[in-house]
Amino acid sequence: MTTSLLTRPTLSHLDWLEAEAIHILREVAGQCANPVLLFSGGKDSICLLRLAEKAFRPGRFPFPLLHIDTGHNYSEVTDFRDRRAAELGERLLVRSVEDSMRRGSVVLKTPGESRNKHQSVTLLEAIEEFGFDACIGGARRDEEKARAKERIFSFRDEFGLWDPKNQRPELWDLYNARTHRGENIRVFPISNWTELDVWQYILRERLELPSIYFAHRRPVVRRKGLLQPVTPLTPAKPDDVVETLSVRFRTVGDITCTAPVESAAASLAEIIAETATTTITERGATRLDDQTSDASMELRKKEGYF
């Protein structure tokens, strides 16, 4: 029954990351009374759904899916979100930033202001509404400096606040998901994945993605060194030069603050080849809201952002 040291198999890096993520998801199921998985239709949360299938099938997921919709998402992505949840036969909850605006809990400084950071308010309202004690998300530590120190099980107080100086120590794979009423834990099963790992996993598992992840032609203008799509929400200004370029999205967030990159990559293999040789980090290339200062993400996280 025992094999020699020489023949004992070891896991490939993707197999290891997958096994770790499944272990984390099952810990949530084992430790938390009322968890939820945040599913946006983006590539990271698409991976989470596949990992949840591997963790819990043939059973149902022990949590519903939740999307915080800014109302400014690409329809290709929200259509995909609805279809994927239906295919899986799992319950999808959608809560909208626009509802928070109607309630008055979100007040925009200007009508055109990005709603991205206001997702935090709507998320906290949804947590309170449903009494969730854990929210599973697709954030990765390689995305940004402030995330590099985030725990896999990250504690938030009853205001949803993250205190970087007061995080629970996290050792081995012994996760502590205990909370008092009103507090919750954010759980990041793919913390240890990089953007390249995500693409490789999507390829290996043959996961379907919203079409805008692949190269397509789209009118854009150049701003702050990034491409801004020209849409009814983000129209061109009078002196803008509108170009129609072949682009793809590396991340698909709120229309007002997610920039595509110029690319001809129309298949997963081509995207992986580009990712492996890229010279710009995912956030740097695609986020119009993280460029303001070195600490933008840290500040938003402290306020309850994912």
Next chain:
Amino acid sequence: MNAPQRLPELDNGLLRFLTCGSVDDGKSTLIGRLLYDSKSILADTLHAIGRTSKQRGLDAPDLSLLTDGLQAEREQGITIDVAYRYFTTGTRKYIIADAPGHEQYTRNMVTAASTADLAIILVDARKGVLTQTRRHSTIAHLMGIPHLLVAVNKMDLVGYQQEVFQRIRADYRDFARKLGIAEVSFIPISALNGDMIVERGDRLGWYFGPTLLEILEEVSTDRTESATHEGRFRFPVQYVCRPQQAEDPALHDYRGFMGRIESGEIAVGDEVTHLPSNLKTRIKDIQIAGQSLSVAFAEQSITLLLADEIDISRGDMLFNSAAVPATRSSISAHLCWLSETPLDRQRTYLVRHTTRSVKAKLASIDSRLNIATLEHEDATGLVMNDIARVTLRLAQPLFADSYAENRVTGAFIVIDESSNNTVAAGMIL
């Protein structure tokens, strides 16, 4: 910038390593150098570092800024928490745990060490083996890190002299022998100039061993390699899958026991024993997402179907070896206190071991490790960063191995039930 093709052709798994040393040892520079020379730093990050370096009045981009994380830390100019960094060489993926080296942050090193396969212990060639070197090595040894690599850094500042390296190696070996560290590797490097990190450079011609990256590429990632628990199958049950309401009638009697194999391996037909009942049964099927496997091995997250109906729930253990996990109602352990709130000897705490939680009380503090002198001394209490040998009384038994035999089934954390905080880490003796 000419980025390399980084697609794994041959996937040689994943290695987690820890770097120990203070800012002065060039730890951040070493990490920056590994990321930079393996082309893992991307253009915008480099640009941000350049901008910050300029603001601080530096001429060249300071690679140590790469590992400089939170705003709170930047304000204080220190690192207060473990940060994780990632790079890949095309054949292997790496996770670096970057733990601060200050004396008061023993708990951070313990945290980073808990998941590390290898520790790089940085020694300044001008200073040799210091108290801090001994402290880091002691913790790395205590935490059971399988591979220790002593990197003698700043060789550029001692004229790349072989004698300096040899003297430090001899000093370290003396100390390691006393500590009971069996295997250590040594390498001379200059993180600043990049000698022997990724490139060999041409100033250390007397060194014929592998470069630092070659060592990382070739070291075994088999985390269950320890000869003492070869083949000892350990499967803590995480979750029980009972899809009774499923539309497929075949699933009405489905009972899948979900978890990760923490050591050893298992095949369909093998006999396993369940704890706490001590009942034996056979493996009927091994599944991942409904697909059957004939065998599964350590670190795989799987679902087991068993031949007989046994009442099994989360926190139970399945094993198959003659070496039975000890059922312990009292444990002796090394305990590292992590919380700012000191140990309260009157209180009951919660011990989490694999997927099991039991209440525990301190029976005795047998000795405390003086982290400066490395002497064991008497103690009556424990405060943050203390490492002690203790005995705990448990309300219910744990199914445990010693930490030296198994880093998963020998480890536990202590939780304060009133704050829910994780207050200590334990290694069972």
